[in-house]
Amino acid sequence: MRDGGYTPIEAYGVVGNLETAALVAPDGSVDWFPFPHVESPSIFGAVLDAERGGRFRVGPADSGTGTLGYLDGTNVLQTRFETGGGALTVTDFMPPADLVDHPKKVLYRRLDCEEGAVDVELAFDPAFDYARTETTLEATDTGLRAAGREERTTLEAEFDLDIDRDAGRATGATTLEAGRTEWVLLRCTGAEDAATDPAAALSDTVDYWRDWSHDCPTDEHCVFGGPWHDHVVRSGLVLKLLTHAESGAIAAAPTTSLPEDVGGVRNWDYRYNWLRDAGFTVQALSNLGHVGAAAAYVSWFLDLCGATEPATIQPLYGLHGETALDERELDHLSGYRGSRPVRVGNGAADQRQLDIYGELLLAVDELHTHDRSLSADEWTVVRDIVDYVTEVWQEPDAGIWEVRDGPKQFVYSKVLCWVALDRGLALASDHGYDAPVDAWRETRNEIRESVLQKGYDDELGAFVQTYGDGTTLDATGLLLPVVGFLPFDDERVQGTIDAVETRLREDEVLVRRYDGSDGLPGEEGAFVLCACWLIDALALSGRVETAHDRLETLVEYVNPLGLLAEEIDPDDGTYLGNYPQAFSHIGLVNSALYVGAAQGGELPGPPPMGIRLGDPIGMDDY
Structure with a gap:
């Protein structure tokens, strides 16, 4: 799927929280993520430089790409992988800023093994400030902490992590068997210690988007x-x-x-x-x-x-x-x-x-x-x-x-x-x-x-x-x-x-x-x-x-x-x-x-431009 390290633009999915957004590639890699706002410098920017831009991948160790799709009526993204040993679905989302019960500065990644057994790998390579800032890493009880000049993130994952402090990146691996679910959380500045309930955050995020999208006639x-x-x-x-x-x-x-x-x-x-x-x-x-x-x-x-x-x-x-x-x-x-x-x-x-x-x-x-x-x-x-x-x-x-x-x-x-x-x-x-x-x-x-x-x-x-x-x-x-x-x-x-x-x-x-x-x-x-x-x-x-x-x-x-x-x-x-x-x-x-x-369909509201204004307004001397 990647051409010289780059994913085709049309292959990406996007998730966000009404403040920022992330691009997710079919191989499970977050290749673009500005923070704290969409117009802010990036933490992951591999879409703009495959070598030094930074990325955050979770997915099967032996499967290149998956199939992306949104949960109906939502901006919750799912990537399904088929491997030689089983099937894995990665669900990516961020709670919208309007959902006050959940910290909005968290990128949630849920891993569900649906059948068989799947060897899963994680590659965490942040490059703060458009890769202009040196990244420092330190281990925590639940994962690791990464920091740049102004922004910082905390990665929570039950993986065996190998931290390369000199390179500013970490890798990890685990094996999931059928029926097992694991959560990988990326907490960003302002949400490092916030209490989270990942399952509730997913449920409420799905409800939020479906309530909004169902307004369409x-x-x-x-x-x-x-x-x-x-x-x-x-x-x-x-x-x-x-x-x-x-x-x-x-x-x-x-x-x-x-x-x-x-x-x-x-x-x-x-x-x-x-x-x-x-x-x-x-x-x-x-x-x-x-x-x-x-x-x-x-x-x-x-x-x-x-x-x-x-x-x-x-x-x-x-x-x-x-x-x-x-x-x-x-x-x-x-x-x-x-x-x-x-x-x-x-x-x-x-x-x-x-x-x-x-x-x-x-x-x-x-x-x-x-x-x-x-x-x-x-x-x-x-x-x-x-x-x-x-x-x-x-x-x-x-x-x-x-x-x-x-x-x-x-x-x-x-x-x-x-x-x-x-x-x-x-x-x-x-x-x-x-x-x-x-x-x-x-x-x-x-x-x-x-x-x-x-x-x-x-x-x-x-x-x-x-x-x-x-x-x-x-x-x-x-x-x-x-x-x-x-x-x-x-x-x-x-x-x-x-x-x-x-x-x-x-x-x-x-x-x-x-x-x-x-x-x-x-x-x-x-x-x-x-x-x-x-x-x-x-x-x-x-x-x-x-x-x-x-x-x-x-x-x-x-x-x-x-x-x-x-x-x-x-x-x-x-x-x-x-x-x-x-x-x-x-x-x-x-x-x-x-x-x-x-074609004669009924309008959902007042006639819009071009229908209501088929003739110019007020043009007495037209």
């Missing part, structure tokens, strides 16, 4: 009650797993520097919250029945925005609202399969991305359809943002794709500025909020005329990526009708869909982001989210059968665990980019919603 007439129900439920569980229990912020992914181009430089840290995800995230969560989670998310970013001026709102934040996300390169790590540099932090936090304001308004407006109104202070934040958009919409920016070759006049950024004004006007009109509606309406019309004149290319018959560029096509053009800028039957919309089909679609369903330069060397895979956008546009354009077939094809790319990375290599179907990726799962949920609705 299952009625056969509901759009989510059909053939994609299990994929939708798993996607909801992924989004919850990536949600920070304290703030409600959602990480784009729990990993950093998993490459978009193996061996290349397109390696980024995604362990932060991007405001651009807001509208579609709120839509997905709300329609899955998790309106409370969506509301917490909206409240979190409105608080962030209210603490600063609109001009200084960042495209992304740490999960506690941190603003200093300085991008750094870890030169001592070789990178996943030689993909360097390994980066931590993300320089996009310092970019100007004008689309974020429209995406924030999409989220606020979406939540309003679920009867969540704004407080006076929250409306002040929203009004200030819309006012600011009237001042800056004509300026260039880095765009949704965060290009690093200079600011440009991105069409999608202009459209999302239009969205900010459009939704601001709708909110003010529908709910009686105070606003300079005449000025907003005038600017909204100016933006629309600008986009139609400069963002559409008559010869191409499609909307392009930037003003003045009639050659570069961008998948964001598929979103213009979804956000209500133009109706789906507009010939310019249909022309854009056809152009994406012709120039950006790689196979039956996979879609590239764009076909122009972005200032970086190398190639990238097809973006799962863009495939979802094309499915949405087809479904809401009346091409329902095609959209249905495309969604059926897309779910074939979902791995057996129900997880998706950011990108897929169209040549061989392997995963690329950080994993699991929130935006990919958001796209899958929303595509199931749109296709199901287009």
